Amino acid sequence: MHRVGYVLSDSFQMMALGTQAVFEFANQLVGSEYYRVQVYAPGGGPVRSSIGTAVATEALTARTPADTWMIPGLYDPTTTPADPAVLDFLAGRAQRARRIAGLCTGGFMLAEAGLLDGRRATTHWIYADAMRERFPGVLIEPDRIFVTDGPMWTSAGMTAGLDLALGLVEKDLGSDITRALAHRLVMPHRRSGGQTQHSEMLMLAPRSDRIQDTLDYARRNLSQALGVDELAAVAHLSPRQFSRVFTAETGESPARAVEKLRLEAARTMIEQSRHSLEVVARETGFRDRRHLREVFLRGYGIPPQAVRRTARA
Structure with missing residues (x-):
């Protein structure tokens, strides 16, 4: 006992x-x-x-x-x-x-x-x-x-x-x-000890369903380009109107929000899978491994290799 x-x-x-x-x-x-x-x-x-x-x-x-x-x-x-x-x-x-x-x-x-x-x-x-x-x-x-x-x-x-x-x-x-x-317990198995406390989807917190639906679409299709025209079409708005409404509701530009979602998804893959950084970069919409590293350093202050070492430890 x-x-x-x-x-x-x-x-x-x-x-x-x-x-x-x-x-x-x-x-x-x-x-x-x-x-x-x-x-x-x-x-x-x-x-x-x-x-x-x-x-x-x-x-x-x-x-x-x-x-x-x-x-x-x-x-x-x-x-x-x-x-x-x-x-x-x-x-x-x-x-x-x-x-x-x-x-x-x-x-x-x-x-x-x-x-x-x-x-x-x-x-x-x-x-x-x-x-x-x-x-x-x-x-x-x-x-x-x-x-x-x-x-x-x-x-x-x-x-x-x-x-x-x-x-x-x-x-x-x-x-x-x-x-x-x-x-x-209806819990995920399991949020690992190294997983981030923050969720970009929660932090953005849009007020309208159309912007929330657009974020859901972006999260499901991170490997795609996800330009403003594509996202605006999902929201059934013109690109100019979409950018204005999106920024007003989330406090972020569409491009910056998509980058944050890519970064969060990449970190989860790095922590919870054994995929190479090249595969992680491709699946989450970064140009290549170097681009992934640049955004990681800007967003988290550490390279992706450090996150993987910590998660494995």
């Missing part, structure tokens, strides 16, 4: 507890209580979340056992101080566990306890700069869904905690169980 302990602090983010469903359904799939999940807090009793809902907890002591500790983040780690008792626990007894995971901004508490010094980590993208400034010894990777560095696991914001929990299960029970688990 693998014991999973959640350690709550006042103003914890409620969504972190949703990751318990990953362990619950993993137990169902294996037909036994492989995971035993318990919720703790210093002193025990009810702990109030950031939305005001109180959750019952057991008392956390120096002898409380767990194989994996899950540390939910605070709603705003820049204004809400971490519980000193939780920090003391993390800096001491918690390190006897097999793994410690900081969910969302929970990484701030791991960093404050000194557990992330010299290690790679991530957090919610909104707080990545604050984490880097506050903890210069931590190697922040703000564009990651989750990061594993030795026994320390950290996730990006909100639903990324589910991906981290799924990664924990895959480590314990293998990919076959994890695929079935992701299917049951």
Whole structure:
């Protein structure tokens, strides 16, 4: 049996507890209580979340056992101080566990306890700069869904905690169980730890169906030229009117938006496939490998080979 302990602090983010469903359904799939999940807090009793809902907890002591500790983040780690008792626990007894995971901004508490010094980590993208400034010894990777560095696991914001929990299960029970688990949870199997936190389709967020349909068309046909005339025809607008409406709704020109979609698709292929960079460039609409590298450096500040090395690691 693998014991999973959640350690709550006042103003914890409620969504972190949703990751318990990953362990619950993993137990169902294996037909036994492989995971035993318990919720703790210093002193025990009810702990109030950031939305005001109180959750019952057991008392956390120096002898409380767990194989994996899950540390939910605070709603705003820049204004809400971490519980000193939780920090003391993390800096001491918690390190006897097999793994410690900081969910969302929970990484701030791991960093404050000194557990992330010299290690790679991530957090919610909104707080990545604050984490880097506050903890210069931590190697922040703000564009990651989750990061594993030795026994320390950290996730990006909100639903990324589910991906981290799924990664924990895959480590314990293998990919076959994890695929079935992701299917049951209606999750992708799976957003890898190296996958970007941001989606260009979401960031563009057009207001009208015709522009959304045009973006969907572009995403499905990235290997094509996708000039303004072609996209305007999909939107049933003149090229001039289309460019004006598209820019007004997305904040980007059609050419710049298409480049971002190409870049996102190329990164996904590089992270999740073994296709050569020449094939990736051709399938996502770049002229050649050199053009792909130029756009990568401009968009991400690193070459595509570095992304592939990180994903494989």
